[in-house]
Amino acid sequence: MPSTLDEPRPVTRRSLLRGIGLGAATVAVAGTGVLGYRVYDSGVLDPGGGPAHEPWHDWRDIPGPRGAVAAAVLAASPHNTQPWTFVVRADAIQMFADPTRTTGSVDPFSRERYVGLGCALENLTIACGPRGLRPDVTLLPDGPSGARVARVGLTPEPARPDPLHDVIDRRHTNRGPYLPDPIAPADLAALAGPFPPGVDLHWVTGPGPTTALGTLLVDAAEALCADEQQSVDNFAWFRASNDEAQAHRDGLVLDGQGLSPFELGAAKLLPATSRAEGDRFWVARTRDVHVATAAAYGVITTTTPDDRGTQLEAGRLLQRVHLHATAAGIALQHMNQVTERIDRETSTGAPATFAPRFAALLPPGATPLLTFRVGRPVRDGRPTPRRSVAMVAS
Template sequence: MGLDKTPPTKDQIRSLLRYAILAPSSHNTQPWRFEITEGAVSLFADRTRALPANDPNDRELTISCGCALMNLRVAAAREGFDVSVDLSPAQDDGDRLAVVSFRPGETSVPGGEEWLSKTGLFLSMETRRTYRKRFEPREVPTVTLDALLAAASESGCELKLLESETQRHQVAELVAEGDAIQWADPNWRRELANWMHSRSQGDGLTVPGLLAPVVRAVVRMFNMGKSVGAKDHQLADESPVLAVVGTEGDSRSDWLAAGQALQKVLLVAHTHGLQASYLNQPIQVASLRPKLQKLLDQETFPQILLRLGFPEDDSHAAPRRPLSDVYIVKKSNA
């Protein structure tokens, strides 16, 4: 498809946002909001949906917004729209993370919107899942791993594959240690419980509606770090692929880049039949992050630890808030 030389209308931009909000986010908080203007849309961090205990610096919040930004780019490319992305918008609002402008001409972001339009990434947005169960016990082909490495590199990040059994076991130990530290923190447990919602609420970690009050009470009251850590240790050990998304720096722009790279990796993975989930505990716990970095023997900053493989069965999509809750249309000045 050739790139359309006519910028999208506000209604068309609103339609593109239906795909942006399918991005993954910590605790399914969906911490983004958008402002539509003539021929452009601004991406904002919604800090009312932050996780102070789990993500005190809003690092994962920003990564989640980067994932939504990549989805928006993929959707725009699929519809034939060319875009330029300003990742350093004027600091009139510290929550404004990016401005996506729709106009003719060459794109100004890595990866290339024309390339995005020719891949199967668009179809993957609606069927990608965070798959938290065990994967099938089969290896991921080298050609698929190469595609994942390229997807991260095209977005200016590095995807480090953990290949040795020793290294994988050490990472699994860090995951279990992270679980123990987090679950021992009453504030962390309280925050987790507060984001356990019934599906009808449209966000958060889904639990059956009738059981939600009981589940939240149990999570608040009991330290389940040992049992959760043992389960996550097993998941890490058995996963066909363990990988870390890393960035050269550790600033807001790096987190946005990590989000875009992560989402591209997830979408490319899905085109090869894979799903993924996260074991970010060694990155979320400040004392463990340097240990993970040293274990990887790299200078890059680890941003996301994910596991990938072929799912054994289907899983439901996480609920989403109504599109109308996450955007506004800015009226033009007369």
């Protein structure tokens, strides 16, 4: 929920431009110049607008199986890669992994990709009940290396409301500052619900453990940026301008960085950043905002991290936790740089430096799969681009 600490006023075009020091005269002069183009190109006048954001507005009104897919595409995915396609029929939806939508060396074993597919599958099944459909999920019907990751059989039944369905379009990864309020253990426990077999959720709370994990997250962000290939693969999904975001309808955008309206407006008007500048921005935000204001961390652990079914189930749990958090007014940001470094060290044969440090913070025998921070938000997260149902389903 928006806080008392920050900008409760609605932001209008005029107030935003005034806020960043652009008066009417400047805008008029800039109308034919470079700055005018930058104002137009960066989408500063219409944040959250354009075709790339339409899927956030029309999903509720789409009935039947296509409506369930419209909910699925609003799910979280690594770097907003949206690595999915669907084949939709009246009696079943088939969900496929798109092998071209990867983050390369950031996710060398495609763990996060399958987690993202699990997130979409969870939204899809949640959206069935309100549309009068009972979902019957079979994971990996063609085995772990088949392109088909799930078959969801659909049987008509009376439509029923679902409170998690109601918040699907309010769930956003919130990379902004959180308030210093702690979150009660009972409130954290209420976010999870039942765990799938082989998957667990461990909460990291209290000053000592959160500081230790925060240090590890900053170190991992620095190590990832110092690794040329990981830095390149990370940056490949950054959409620097509104034109790029509208053309690709995926990837990481300034709107998703948790900036205040003033910071966001100014950032959009400045020239697009280089990879080195983007890396420095991320490490600084990790240190000064993300870990500095985390109330607690959640770590999804498993004994079978290489199993594709486990990764899909972990994604379903992750999405469900995020939806419960959204309904409870708790912000969540995925923070997976430590496990990304663990997998990078394994895939390159480098000495394991991050795995033992993370293991020391977790119960014996638990392998970390996913990490996120939670807290009461200073400001709400914003919608990010999405490909439409028509673009991903046949």
